[in-house]
Amino acid sequence: MAVTLKEVAERAGVSRSAVSRTFTDGASVSDKMRRKVEKAARELGYSPNALASSLTTGRTKLIGLVSNNFHNPIFLEVFDLFTRGLQERGLRPLLVNLTDETDPENSVRMLRQYSVDGVVVASSTLPPGFAKAFRDAGVPVVHSFGRYSSAPQVHVVGIDNVECGRMAAQALIARGYTHVAFMGGPEDATSTQDRFAGFKSEMVKHPDIQASHSFAEAYSFEAGRKEMLRLIDANPAQAYFCGDDVLSIGALSAIEDSKLRVPEDIGIIGLNDMEMARWENIGLTTIHQPIRQIVTSSIELMVAMLNEPDRYPEARIFPCSVVERGTLRPAP
Amino acid sequence: MAVTLKEVAERAGVSRSAVSRTFTDGASVSDKMRRKVEKAARELGYSPNALASSLTTGRTKLIGLVSNNFHNPIFLEVFDLFTRGLQERGLRPLLVNLTDETDPENSVRMLRQYSVDGVVVASSTLPPGFAKAFRDAGVPVVHSFGRYSSAPQVHVVGIDNVECGRMAAQALIARGYTHVAFMGGPEDATSTQDRFAGFKSEMVKHPDIQASHSFAEAYSFEAGRKEMLRLIDANPAQAYFCGDDVLSIGALSAIEDSKLRVPEDIGIIGLNDMEMARWENIGLTTIHQPIRQIVTSSIELMVAMLNEPDRYPEARIFPCSVVERGTLRPAP
DNA sequence: CGTCATTTTGCAACCGGTTGCAAAATGACG
DNA sequence: CGTCATTTTGCAACCGGTTGCAAAATGACG
Structure with missing residues (x-):
C-alpha cells in the first residue's frame, strides 16, 4: 500500500542508499542528488517508515x-x-x-x-x-x-511534597486557626505520605494547636466529598489541608451541602492549583504546583x-x- | 541490549523459525518444541519485538x-x-x-x-x-x-446532535419558559451547528416563545463564563441551552457572580453529562451522552x-x- | 515393519529501512 | 591536463522478525 524507498530509488534512477541518505539528516548527499530524490519522493507521495528505520538505528522516537x-x-x-x-x-x-x-x-x-x-x-x-x-x-x-x-x-x-505540607501548615497557623487537620489522599501514595510528614513536622512546633488527620480513598472528588461528610458528622476542624485540589473541591461540596460556610465555618487549602481552582465559582485557596x-x-x-x-x-x-x-x- | 529471536534459537538449539512460530498464535509447533523454546526464552528474558514483526505482517497494533x-x-x-x-x-x-x-x-x-x-x-x-x-x-x-x-x-x-438540540428546546418549552436562548460553542464546529439547528427547528414551532442565540469562543469554562457575563449585561433570557457541560459550568459561575440565582433567575441545561455535572456543588441539569x-x-x-x-x-x-x-x- | 497421509521443522527470501567500506566522481591546484 | 585530497555514491550486509515451500519427522493402519 505505502510507497517504499525502493520505488523512489527506481523512479529517481539512483540507489536505495541515496534515497535513505536524503531523508536522514547529517548524511552526505550532493545537491543534485537531493533534488532528484526529492522530486521522485514528492511525485510518489513517499514518507519514510519510521518503524523500519528504527530497526537499524535502534531509535523509535x-x-x-x-x-x-x-x-x-x-x-x-x-x-x-x-x-x-x-x-x-x-x-x-x-x-x-x-x-x-x-x-x-x-x-x-x-x-x-x-x-x-x-x-x-x-x-x-x-x-x-x-x-x-x-x-x-x-x-x-x-x-x-x-x-x-x-x-x-x-x-x-x-x-518537594514535604515542604508543601509544611507550607500548608504554616498558612493555616498564620491565619490563627487553633484546630486544623490534614485530609490526605490514599495513604499508600508517596505524595500523601510526604505531604503529611511536612504538615506534622510543622505542627509539632505548635503544641497549642490541635491537629488531626485522616485519609480519603483516592485523589478524586467523590473520595474528598465522602471523607469530608464523615468528618463533619464527627467533630470537624476549623480548617483542612486537603491532599490536592480535586479532593478539596469534593470537600467544599460536602461542606456546602451541610449548610456550613467556607471559610467562616471551615477553611480549605488545596494543592496543585489546577485550572479549575481558578474557576470563579470554586475560588480555591491552594498551593501552586508549577x-x-x-x-x-x-x-x-x-x-x-x-x-x-x-x-x-x-x-x-x-x-x-x-x-x-x-x-x-x-x-x- | 534486548534479547533477540536468534539468541533464543541458539540457546534452545532450534531454528529461528521455530522460535518465531512459538510466539505467533495459530502457527504449527509441537509441544516438545514449544516447551524447549519457552524455557530458553524465559531464561533469557526474551519478548518479541513488535515493531520488527510489523514489518512483515503489516500490522503494528x-x-x-x-x-x-x-x-x-x-x-x-x-x-x-x-x-x-x-x-x-x-x-x-x-x-x-x-x-x-x-x-x-x-x-x-x-x-x-x-x-x-x-x-x-x-x-x-x-x-x-x-x-x-x-x-x-x-x-x-x-x-x-x-x-x-x-x-x-x-x-x-x-x-444525533440535531436531535439533542431539539430535546433541549423541548425541555425548556415544557418548563414554561417564554424567553429562551442557545449559547453554543464555537460556531464552526459541526456539533455546535447541529445542536443549534435542532434547537431552532423546535423553536419555529413555538412562535410565542422568544428565542435567541449566541456563540462562545470555545468549549471551555472561560469561554462560557465570558459569554454569559456579556449576556447578563445585555438582556438575558430566562433559560439557556448551553453547547456543552463545561460551557454550562462557566455560565453558572457568571450567573452566581452576578448575584442571580439558578434556576430562579436563569435556567441552564447542558449537554454531555460529564462526571463533574454530577458533582453535588454543580448539580447540572443536562443531556446525557453515553x-x-x-x-x-x-x-x-x-x-x-x-x-x-x-x-x-x-x-x-x-x-x-x-x-x-x-x-x-x-x-x- | 512398510506405506502413506499428516504434522513439524528448517532454509532462504523477504519486510523497509541504514551504514561501513570501497570505488567513482568531483574539484583544487600546479 | 595530471595529480591528489575530498566528497559522493552504490554494494552488500545487517536490524529482528515472518512465511512459503520442501524435506524430515511422526503416526495411523494393514
Whole structure:
C-alpha cells in the first residue's frame, strides 16, 4: 500500500542508499542528488517508515507516557503539555493507562515490545516500583510528579511534597486557626505520605494547636466529598489541608451541602492549583504546583537521557507557593 | 541490549523459525518444541519485538488517538475509556494532540510514518477534513463524537446532535419558559451547528416563545463564563441551552457572580453529562451522552475495520436523554 | 515393519529501512 | 591536463522478525 524507498530509488534512477541518505539528516548527499530524490519522493507521495528505520538505528522516537490518574482533572493539563512538548521535539507519546495494573513486569514487557526509547511516568500515586522496573529493564525513565529523595534511583521531576505540607501548615497557623487537620489522599501514595510528614513536622512546633488527620480513598472528588461528610458528622476542624485540589473541591461540596460556610465555618487549602481552582465559582485557596515547568523540564531531561543513557540520576525540584483565593479566612 | 529471536534459537538449539512460530498464535509447533523454546526464552528474558514483526505482517497494533480537546474535562474520561479499551484488545494508543494543527497533511504524514493500523478521531470540534484525509490515505478511521450524516464518508460513532438540540428546546418549552436562548460553542464546529439547528427547528414551532442565540469562543469554562457575563449585561433570557457541560459550568459561575440565582433567575441545561455535572456543588441539569457506549462501540468498529478495511461506512448513533438535576426549574 | 497421509521443522527470501567500506566522481591546484 | 585530497555514491550486509515451500519427522493402519 505505502510507497517504499525502493520505488523512489527506481523512479529517481539512483540507489536505495541515496534515497535513505536524503531523508536522514547529517548524511552526505550532493545537491543534485537531493533534488532528484526529492522530486521522485514528492511525485510518489513517499514518507519514510519510521518503524523500519528504527530497526537499524535502534531509535523509535516512541516515548511511553505512563499514568494511572484518569480521574483527576489536573492530568488533562498534564497530558496536554506532555503530548505537545513531545511532539515538538519529534517524539511520539504511547499512552499507557495503568489504572488496573498491579504488576510492573507486564508494563515493562509491553513497553519493551514496542521498543520505546524512554518512559515518562506521570503520576504521584503509582508505586515507585514501576519506575524502578523500567530502569532495571534498561529503559531511560523520568518520574514526573514523583517522590523527591536525596538518593534518587531514577530521575525525578516534581515538587518537594514535604515542604508543601509544611507550607500548608504554616498558612493555616498564620491565619490563627487553633484546630486544623490534614485530609490526605490514599495513604499508600508517596505524595500523601510526604505531604503529611511536612504538615506534622510543622505542627509539632505548635503544641497549642490541635491537629488531626485522616485519609480519603483516592485523589478524586467523590473520595474528598465522602471523607469530608464523615468528618463533619464527627467533630470537624476549623480548617483542612486537603491532599490536592480535586479532593478539596469534593470537600467544599460536602461542606456546602451541610449548610456550613467556607471559610467562616471551615477553611480549605488545596494543592496543585489546577485550572479549575481558578474557576470563579470554586475560588480555591491552594498551593501552586508549577506543572508547566515540571512537564517542560521532564521532557528536557528525557531528551538529555536519550543522548546520554547513563546520566547520573538527579532530582529536579520546583518551588511551590500559596495562592490566595477564597477558601481560607484572612490572617488576623 | 534486548534479547533477540536468534539468541533464543541458539540457546534452545532450534531454528529461528521455530522460535518465531512459538510466539505467533495459530502457527504449527509441537509441544516438545514449544516447551524447549519457552524455557530458553524465559531464561533469557526474551519478548518479541513488535515493531520488527510489523514489518512483515503489516500490522503494528498501533492506533492513532487523535484529539484537540485538552481543555474539556469530559475528554479525560474519553481518554481513560479509550486507552483501557484499546489495551484490553492488545492495541496501543499513540496519542496525537492536534490543538495547534491546521493542516491535515502533517498529521497524515506523521501517522503514516508510524504505520498506525488505524486512527480514532475523538473530537466534536476537529474539522471533518482531518478524518477524511486519514481515510484518503488508506488508513481505517473512526470518527468518535463526529457529525452524523445520512451519507457518511467515514465511520462515525456518536450522537444525533440535531436531535439533542431539539430535546433541549423541548425541555425548556415544557418548563414554561417564554424567553429562551442557545449559547453554543464555537460556531464552526459541526456539533455546535447541529445542536443549534435542532434547537431552532423546535423553536419555529413555538412562535410565542422568544428565542435567541449566541456563540462562545470555545468549549471551555472561560469561554462560557465570558459569554454569559456579556449576556447578563445585555438582556438575558430566562433559560439557556448551553453547547456543552463545561460551557454550562462557566455560565453558572457568571450567573452566581452576578448575584442571580439558578434556576430562579436563569435556567441552564447542558449537554454531555460529564462526571463533574454530577458533582453535588454543580448539580447540572443536562443531556446525557453515553460516552462509555460510544467509546466501546468505536473500538469495536475499529477492530472490525482492521479485519475488513473496505467495510461500508456506517454511522452509529446513540440516544441521549435529559437528566434532571438542579439548574432548570420544574415543569409547571 | 512398510506405506502413506499428516504434522513439524528448517532454509532462504523477504519486510523497509541504514551504514561501513570501497570505488567513482568531483574539484583544487600546479 | 595530471595529480591528489575530498566528497559522493552504490554494494552488500545487517536490524529482528515472518512465511512459503520442501524435506524430515511422526503416526495411523494393514
